[in-house]
Amino acid sequence: MLKKLFYNRTLVISVFVVLIIALTVVGLGPLIYSMIAGPGVTTEPLDDSRAKEASTDVNGQWRVGDGTAPNFTSVGFSFNEVLPAERRLTSGSTTAVDGEIEVTDQEVTEGSIKVLMEDLTTDKTVRDQNMKSKLFETDKFPEAFFKLTAPVDLSSVPEDGTKGKVTMEGELTIKDATQEIKQDFDVLRDGEHLVIGGAIPINRLDYNVKTPEFLAAKVAEEGDVNILISFKKQD
Template sequence: MKKWTWWVVGVVGVLLLGFVVAPFVYTRFIEGDAPERLTVGTASPSAAAGESVSADGAWKVGADSQAGYRVKEVLFGQKVEAVGRTGEISGDLTVAGSSVTEGEFTVQMANVTSDQNRRDDQFRGRIMDVAQFPTSTFRLTAPIELGTVPAVGAQAEAEATGELTLKGQTKAVTFPVTASRTGADTFEVSGQIPVKFTDYGIDNPFFPGIEVEDDGHVEFLLKFTR
């Protein structure tokens, strides 16, 4: 009887240890750390740093731009940060003096990927329904005031106000942005837009073993060229 009792205790102990250790090992050594937040770069060595060049005119989203989501998950008791991104972005903006007067960009949602296929399947299906809502957009509704025209190599911080559309729902948003003049004909803008899922009719992306917070961020790094 004692042997049977100790055997049962041992099995239960091993199972409990597995439930604790396995998720820890998975999140720390298999899934790994989330990518760093998207931030603007600096002027290239060939750029004339400090040179004051007019930024007036139309600019388009160029190569190597990125946009996506960042949300906190609890995976079998272990806290992780889930990040999904895509480079399939289009858009443009207009600059007049030290103001960004117009701007809009569009993200192809079916191309957003993370480091986990199961997460991506949930994202494209139940969560964002990309078949019905293939794109998400942001449109500027008020000028972004930079104060001065950033010289090559300089950075500026400001606030952007506009309309964010996710899953067919449009909401007004205001958030900080950072702009960097990386060259006479190039500049970058990065930002994080807070998002509460229920505001956009997005079900909490919960599935067995994984809990997700009720809000997250849309993050972006847009690289513009003339």
């Protein structure tokens, strides 16, 4: 009898302890998450406030370069993260971008961009690790690509250091999925540079970017691929 009572008491205490731990985790989840989260590293919009007049012919071959302030080359993403009591925009970005475009008779006739996904970074190490291993699976899919599929008319882009706007069509590949996109972009001729910037709205599920079951946060399905690329004329 005493043995049975002792067993029942132990069982009740064990269940009580488990409930306390569970409630503590649920209650502290948002707090813990807020300690490891932040706005991230953002690819900024194209800025023509310090641009100079174009100093080279637009026709020819252009290659991705580092860029100059404030238009340094980078590609990234922005998604909303949803907490029980908060919704915040989180971004990641990388400067590991390569590619070329060919311009003939003021039209971009060919163009491709490659982004090294392993170099994507936010502002938190833990989030970086989760982003690479669980979302983008960079060990399997180390690169993302954009390939132009239609000519782009640059004849209306100003030469005086102010930005213009063009429409681009192409194929965007993330992980093992490729989608057709058509989007407006800002274009700037700045001295010897040709700069393209903008945001491509995407649904991450279209690219098989699926999130695991996080404790406190959920990642929105809709987000943006953010682009700011500075090209330099090749000799």
